[in-house]
Amino acid sequence: MDIFILGSKGIPSNYGGFETFVEKLTEKKVSTEIKYHVACMSDSYNEFFHNNARCFNVAVPNIGSAKAVLYDVLSLKECYSYIKRNKLTNCTIYILACRIGPFLSYYKWKLNQLGVRIYVNPDGHEWKRSKWNKAIRWYWKYSEKLMIKNADIIICDSKGIQNYIQREYAHFHPVTDFIAYGADLERSKILDPLILQDWIRKNKISKNGYYLVVGRFVPENNYETMISEFMRSTSNKDLVIISNVESNDFYNELLLKTNFKQDNRIKFVGTVYNQELLKKIRENAFAYFHGHEVGGTNPSLLEALASTRLNLLLDVVFNREVGENGALYFSKEKDNLAKLIASSEQMDETDIEKLQALAYQRIAENYTWEYIIGQYEQLFETIAAVSKSNPSSNQTKGAIEV
Known part of the structure; x- marks a missing residue:
């Protein structure tokens, strides 16, 4: 069977979530029945192979914020042309994110003529993100609605998102499945220990002497709560923030509200693209703060639970779903996180080790890449087999329920 994946920027990955x-x-593909075709954002239309997947470049002009939408539309168009040109049967197009709802119904009709199935991963609540203006938020929500309406299966990486889809779009009778994001359980393997030493020396921190935050520098990740609460605490540890910080309106507003530059414990250290170094930084932290609240299974949370000794998570359904009893939780109420910081630093080492073991077990049993990829391959093969045996009928719902 041929599986076409579009919506990521492509592979080899640059460490974005979808990528x-x-x-x-x-x-990590195991199945010999699956052939992957991956759309890659580029300035050319070349083809190449990576991980034995056929990767096809899609040239997209730089048209600003609508570039991602155009990229997905052009990728979908290319998928249709390739399938038709090569007379492929038993094909699935898997679309990551809900950017092209207004355009999908046209292509769905054309793809249905070729017997192609359409799967969609809705990601999180993109329409809630504060970086978008009202018009773009409206478009995201409207596009999500049309993507759900026209998809054969919606694959959600969070049970919270799955419940939202079933509730919000019940009138479409959506067929959903839950397959989470994955994480790597291996310990860090830094080939050159001087890389870590230089990073620690440069940022003036010490092993087990800092709290860590890793994530996009956006308001919905609750930097204001985490920074202001840490400043209220009496901790003698540092707060190390790894993020793509820019001097923009959010940064200036955050500085005005918290005056974080007056607290030398607050350390914005930029981004870390060396993944083994980043894993080592997580392993050496005293604890990890996770303030994300806009939907989905967040990759940085999985990575923290797999490698950080103690995890303090914002108490929202998406984080509870992943962390369960392997983490501690805080609210956005004043002094709540500050008190949790104080109590965390009073914890016995054995209690911290118990939480660490529970977090690691949670990832090992439910979020390893091998497990996640096994679920995907089982889904792809089950639906493909049902469709092949009875191509004239829609067997998607029955196959999922089995």
Whole structure:
């Protein structure tokens, strides 16, 4: 069977969430029945192979914020042309994110003529993100609605998102499945220990002497709560923030509200693209803060639970779903996190080790890439087999329920 994946920027991955997912899906493929085709954003239309997947470049002009939408539309168009040109049968197009809802119904009709199935991963609540203006938020929500309406299966990486889809779009009777994002359980393997030493020296921190935050520098990740609460605490540890920080309106507003530059414990250290170094930084932290609240299974949370000794998570359904009893939780109420910081530093080492073991077990049993990819391959093969045996009828719902 041929599986076409579009919506990521492509592979080899540059460590974005969807890009890493596609990298792992192709790299760790077990099934001999599946052939992957991956759309890659580029300035050319070349083809190449990576992880034995056929990767096809899609040239996209730089048209600003609509570039991602155009990229997905052009990728979908290319998928249709390739399938038709090569007379392929038993094909699935898997679309990551809900950017092209207004355009999907046209292509769905054309793809249905070729017997092609359409799967969609809705990601999180993109329409809630504060970086978008009202018009773009409206488009995201409207596009999500049309993507759900026209998809054969919606694959959710969070049970919270799955419940939202079933509730919000019940009138479409959506067929959903839950397959989470994955994580790597291996310990860090830094080939040159001087890389870590230089990073620690440069940022003036010490092993087990800092709290860590890793994530996009956006308001919905609750940097204001984490920074202001840490500043209220009496901790003698540092707060190390790894993020793509820019001097923009959010940064200036955050500085005005918290005056974080006056607290030398607060350390914005930029981004870390060396993944083994980043894993080692997680392993050496005293604890990890996770303030994300806009939907989905967040990759940085999985990575923290797999490698950080103690995890303090914002108490929202998506984080509870992943962390369960392997983490501690805080609210956005004043002094809540500050008190949790104080109590965390009073914990016995054995209690911290118990939480660490529970977090690691949670990832090992439910979120390893091998497990996640096994679920995907089982889904792809089950639906393909049902469709092949009875091509004239829609067997998607029955196959999922089995």
